[in-house]
Amino acid sequence: MSSELSFFDLFWQASILVQLVMLTLLIISVVSWAFIFQRNKALSQASSEIKKFEDRFWSGADLNRLYQELSARQSIGGLASLFCAGFKEFVRLSKSSTTHPDAIMDGTHRAMRVSLSREVDSLESHLPFLATAGSISPYIGLFGTVWGIMNSFIALGGQHQATLAMVAPGIAEALIATAMGLFAAIPAVIAYNRFSHQVEKLENNYANFMEEFSSILHRQALANSKDGQ
Template identity: 75%
Template sequence: MSFIGLFMQASLLVKLVMLSLLATSVLSWAFIFQRHRALSAAKAEMRRFEDKFWSGVDLSRFYQELSARSHNSGMAALFCAGFKEFMRLRKSANMPPQAIMDGTYRSMRVVLSREVEDMERNLPFLATTGSISPYIGLFGTVWGIMNAFIALGEVQQATLAMVAPGIAEALIATAMGLFAAIPAVIAYNKFSNQVEKLENNYGNFMEEFSAILQRQTAMSAND
């Protein structure tokens, strides 16, 4: 009664259930590793950016340095979008300070939405896997046990040895459903919490950066 042997003895439907759960599990683990790398990189990038930003660097020079890159993400993308829009609106004639700040904040909000959407990529798949995999496995188990008892009813003398392999192969489907679901649920909860923390940090930076730009606008108006 090896796993391969039980799989080969299973009915076609139970085999399809097992194969679909196996494919789902493999895909889930691929997404788990991919999201782990992406969110770890996002946190590292955020720490580097904050260290540089709050070190007292000149904002114009810092913007030029970041703009020279081929791609910016996270807080760097928020900063570039906000500072670019701030400088553009500031050059417009008769532009009220509040309108400048509103435009700058809206520009950063758009980038924030894109960054959060990118960080949440593939998380819905993990949530779906964690929700439905046990039920798919249970369906395979019910179908397998049903077939085992139907076959048992066709013989004159029933023994446990006759029904045990059919029940065992059916229960494997439930085990595979749990094997696919449990890591997906754990990873989804962990990554969702990390995305929420990063989004809060990005939002706090937007508020602090907006306050810095507002002070610059007020100082320019007084001059």
């Protein structure tokens, strides 16, 4: 490609609207990549925390001691958050001797579901932006393409003799807008699909632990109920 058709020359020679389209797509791409790196780190960390907590929980650790240890932390998340929410509600309801075991478990399960919903919302953070970027970026680029080609043909109509050199810059800038739209959209779509699958797996892990932990607490509630009789 000659120097007259370099990317930066085409950008500065483009109309203001096409320049705005290119800048918009560049911003979308930069923000998308920032969210991609951030979500990749966050989801990898969440997956690692699940393994660490499950190893600790199923090693036979005392639940009261584990709860006190986790509660002392400034911030907790993942399975630790579900565990603390469920165990705290279970202990609170168990202190009432008139509370039926089924009522205790209903309140405990409800507390864990609320915590689960918060954790999933946190995991899905920024994913809507990636979905939106992947959906609209090609259309934004296409808009810049149509506008650039339209301007090229309008300018060509005022000339007595048409040459390829006259329309090449306008068509080239139009095609660059399309390319930038695809460059912004493709990574966003791939990342969104990948992260959505990871979030679904993590949510399943949370739900499975919640059911298993509920079973443990239910047996404890029944035992406490028999002891109180």
